[in-house]
Amino acid sequence: MTEARNYTAAEILPILSARQLRDGMVVFAGVGTPLLAATLAQRLNCPRLTILFEGGVVGAFVEPGKLPPSTNDQRCTRRANMVLGSSDVLLLLQRGYVDLGFMGGAQIDQYGNLNSSFIGDPAAPKTRLPGTGGGNDISSLTNMIVAMKHEKRRFVENVDFITSPGFIRGGTSRRESGLPAGGMFRVITELAVFGFDETTRRMKVLALNPGVTREEVQDNTGFTLDFDDEIAITEPPTETELSVLRELDSERLFIA
Amino acid sequence: MLEAQVEPYDRLREKMAGRDRSLREKVMSLEEAGSFVQDGMKVGIGGSTMSRTPMAMIWQLIRQNRKNLSCSRAIVSTDGDLLFGSGVSDHIITSWFAQGILWGLSKVMRHHVEKEGKNYEEWSHMGVGMRFRAGGMGVPFLPMRAMLGSDVLGQRPEAKEIDCPFTGERVLLVPALNPDVALIHVQRCDAYGNAQIDGLQFMDIDLALAADRVILTTERIVSNDQIRRAPDQTKIPFFCVDAVVEVPYGSAPHECFGLYEPMMKHMEAYVKQVNADPIEGMQAYLDKYFHGPKSWNDYLALIGMEELLEASQRGRSIYND
Structure with a gap:
């Protein structure tokens, strides 16, 4: 990001993510950027967006300046329509009530598989990561948006370990694995917005963020990216988007 | 790899038949309840992440120097660190293991899994939930x-x-996962163990039904009449419960819905200390906060009046318009 821009990488992620949501959707959000993005969308152009949290919340309406530190904290329930047990809210995904799942990622590959479990050999890991939480459930059972930092070591050809499945090995392998529903829909980074090819199920660039070049995106990615012939350029964050976002996270838990 | 030890149905029913499920008072001290947990047992832990963690009971088990517990919980936070770091547990079944999303990776978990060969058995969140639910339903x-x-x-x-x-x-x-004993913290219950839970219930109802024994810690003990005035609020029936312990601020430094939010200054200081040195830092923390205090109230005093009051103010604000 150059000096001239009036926003940070941590701010553009929730803003571009929020733009992917449509009013009336039911979305299942993880903590951090996803929660911030879903709440931002609710404040801007999706007042009828229903947010679910794996802690058991249906219809969250989080207060500005009081973002929950996890999806299991009491702050998540503020002005919600309902609270359920964690298993029951996760089962709503399985039944098919949820339009989109929304989470962050530590490591992603060309097929949109996410790793949040192990760096290195799982039998003798170099790093044991925190694990799936509800990530595996969400990505197994609905369409996914992932918002994450764009670094070469995070965008790898094949993840060390598939914690949360994208399109597994591409093509029809996801369905053949027993996951006929859902799949990776969008990946949002500070460099670009990505989708997945309908046939190969490989990641491709849909739009570049303002001021970002194709080369910059490719150089920061550990596998060869596909580019559509016509690549859109994303509109920069508006003053309204930035001011609402900064008001929501006035404690700067996630956009610091 | 071990095959999962699913209890044969005969055994499950036999153990249930042997429990005293009568309507009886079961109020006792943390020490007395702690004796229900023996080395090597499967222990289910209620709440999730930093919420309604049965911290007082975990505190007690660490003070009693229990060993080789196999613990299971929806999501673990610093409780997972403490169970590994104290040597009480060498096996934790859960879906996510770090101190909290704000703090990145737990160096304590990493040390014990990467260097000490302890077992973090990972299931998806729903996977943990369906295991408790199968246990609670009496199906394999x-x-x-x-x-x-x-x-x-x-x-x-x-x-x-x-x-x-x-x-x-x-x-x-x-x-199915049927823990030998479950530790669950609630806002209130009566002396029989009829437990009312405000806010998020997590997997606690399934866990209570699944376990062979349940130790309930509670912010306060209320009369049975008070329970009967709002039976729809009762989430765990008395016959699941084997011990009732009144422990105000029993989840500290984690939160208890409607009463107190997490004690973030304490949590941040803890994370800084143990992540800087997962062995010495953890030992110093355990010595000061777990082994040092004479009582749970002494432990709370160490966390500090100011922190407790701030957490309470934030906790109660959930009911403000």
Whole structure:
């Protein structure tokens, strides 16, 4: 990001993510950027967006300046329509009530598989990561948006370990694995917005963020990216988007 | 890899038949309740992440120097660190293990898994939930559709993929988990153990039904008459419960819905200390906060009046318009 821009990488992620949501959707959000993005969308152009949290919340309406530190904290329930047990809210995904799942990622590959479990050999890991939480459930059972930092070591050809499945090995392998529903829909980074090819199920660039070049995106990615012939350029964050976002996270838990 | 130890149904019923399920008072001290937990037992832990953690009971088990507990919980936070770091547990079944999303990776978990060979057995969040639910239902497994195609499943030979006998579709069967004892913290219950939970219930109802014994810690003990005035608020029936311990601020420094939010200054200081040195830092923390205090109230005094009051102010604000 150059000096001239009036926003940070941590701010553009929730803003571009929020733009992917449509009013009336039911979305299942993880903590951090996803929660911030879903709440931002609710404040801007999706007042009828229903947010679910794996802690058991249906219809969250989080207060500005009081973002929950996890999806299991009491702050998540503020002005919600309902609270359920964690298993029951996760089962709503399985039944098919949820339009989109929304989470962050530590490591992603060309097929949109996410790793949040192990760096290195799982039998003798170099790093044991925190694990799936509800990530595996969400990505197994609905369409996914992932918002994450764009670094070469995070965008790898094949993840060390598939914690949360994208399109597994591409093509029809996801369905053949027993996951006929859902799949990776969008990946949002500070460099670009990505989708997945309908046939190969490989990641491709849909739009570049303002001021970002194709080369910059490719150089920061550990596998060869596909580019559509016509690549859109994303509109920069508006003053309204930035001011609402900064008001929501006035404690700067996630956009610091 | 061990096969999951699913209790044969005869055994499950036999153990249930041997429990005193009568309407009786069961109020006792933390020390007395602690004796229900023996070395090597399977211990289910209620709440999730930093919420309604049965911290006082965990505190007691660490003080009693229990060993080789196999612990299970929806999601673990610093409680997971403390169980590994104190040597009380060498096996934790959960879906996510770090101090909290704000703090990145737990160096304590990493040290014990990467260097000490302790077992963090990872299931998806729903996977943990369906295991408790099967346990609570008295069936040996439940089918589910997540985890398929992932390496999380690849690490879990205890789960079985089958073709559904009705549709031919691929489904996953996860084995029932019936802990020997469950530790659950609630806002209030009566002396019999009728427990009322405000706010998020997490997996606590399934866990209470699944476990062979339940130790309930509670912010306060109320009369049975008070319970009967709002029976719809009762989430765990008395006959699941074997011990009732009144422990105000029993989740500190984590939160208890409607009463107190997490004590973030304490949490941040803890994370800084143990992540800087997962062995010495943890030992110093345990010595000061777990082994040092004479009582739970002494422990709370160490956390500090100011922190407790701030957490309470934030906790109660959930009911403000």
